[in-house]
Amino acid sequence: xxxxxxxxxxxxxxxxxxxxxxxxxxxxxxxxxxxxxxxxxxxxxxxxxxxxxxxxxxxxxxxxxxxxxxxxxxxxxxxxxxxxxxxxxxxxxxxxxxxxxxxxxxxx
Amino acid sequence: xxxxxxxxxxxxxxxxxxxxxxxxxxxxxxxxxxxxxxxxxxxxxxxxxxxxxxxxxxxxxxxxxxxxxxxxxxxxxxxxxxxxxxxxxxxxxxxxxxxxxxxxxxxxxxxxxx
Numbered sequence: 001x002x003x004x005x006x007x008x009x010x011x012x013x014x015x016x017x018x019x020x021x022x023x024x025x026x027x028x029x030x031x032x033x034x035x036x037x038x039x040x041x042x043x044x045x046x047x048x049x050x051x052x053x054x055x056x057x058x059x060x061x062x063x064x065x066x067x068x069x070x071x072x073x074x075x076x077x078x079x080x081x082x083x084x085x086x087x088x089x090x091x092x093x094x095x096x097x098x099x100x101x102x103x104x105x106x107x108x
Numbered sequence: 109x110x111x112x113x114x115x116x117x118x119x120x121x122x123x124x125x126x127x128x129x130x131x132x133x134x135x136x137x138x139x140x141x142x143x144x145x146x147x148x149x150x151x152x153x154x155x156x157x158x159x160x161x162x163x164x165x166x167x168x169x170x171x172x173x174x175x176x177x178x179x180x181x182x183x184x185x186x187x188x189x190x191x192x193x194x195x196x197x198x199x200x201x202x203x204x205x206x207x208x209x210x211x212x213x214x215x216x217x218x219x220x221x222x
Contacts, residue, residue: 032208043112043198043213044151087150096211098150 004088004099011105012078020073020102022088027068032091035062035073037084038101044087047073078106111135112214114199120220121189129184129217131199138204140182141211142174145196157182158204186219194221 005023012018024033034049048055048062050071055062061074075082085101113132121127131140139158143151155164157176171193173185186193196216202209 034210036211041215043200043216044211045213046210049208049210091209095153095156096151098152100150 003097004090006086006088006099006102008100009103009105011107013107014080015077018075018078018082018104020075020086020088020104021070022072022099023070024088024090025069027090033062033064033068033071034089034091034096035060036087036089036096036098037082038087039081039084047086049091078104080106080108082106112199112201112212114197114214114217116217117215118218118220120222121186122222123191124188127186127189127219129186129197129199129219131182131184131214132180133199133201133212134180135201135203135212136179137201137212138179139202139209140176141200141202142172142182142184143198143200145198145216147195151198154184189219189221191221194219 032049032051035047036044037047038044048057048060050062050064063072083106085103087098087101089096089098111134115130141156142154144154145151153165154168154172155174171187175183196218198213198216200211200213202211
């Protein structure tokens with residue numbers, strides 16, 4: 001399975017925007033890009049998904065490159081509660097193929 | 109609130125002693141998944157059920173089995189746990205089968221093998 005590539009870790013300050021990058025150069029035309037995050041000692045939770053267009057919801061924004069080979073998850077104002085591992089996932093059919101994720105640290 | 113429930117949250121077993129982990133859901137979703145997550149690693153899909161249809165991942169060891177007696181419940185059976193099976197086991201559900209499906213995860217069961 002083709003996987004996604006993310007930086008192992010990133011650090012940001014509270015109340016500042018955070019841009020989490022993801023490369024998925026071998027994504028197929030029908031695969032959606034999903035983002036999940038996993039807070040400490042919890043199961044992953046859904047953040048956002050998209051196919052070609054940029055997407056916004058109450059948690060975050062997703063910016064997808066025109067060639068679909070990369071995307072960026074944007075947290076507009078990070079809080080301490082946003083500290084988690086963020087997974088960028090290519091979803092094909094019923095399966096999520098998790099990459100290694102980015103561990104996001106938020107500094108007070 | 110509708111949710112995915114996993115019991116127990118922590119399970120200790122002995123090397124080679126069969127163990128069963130359980131998952132229940134109140135979402136009435138068609139699909140239920142089991143993932144294994146080892147320390148500092150990403151979740152790895154073991155298998156999933158779409159309704160009663162079982163779908164095994166090619167690299168899931170035979171030591172891992174699953175049962176889904178009804179829509180609400182799904183069980184993970186480890187027939188002879190080894191030390192390498194110590195991990196967090198995550199259950200998830202989804203409505204069913206589309207590329208936009210959201211998966212809802214339970215809190216996980218942490219398995220320790222002594």
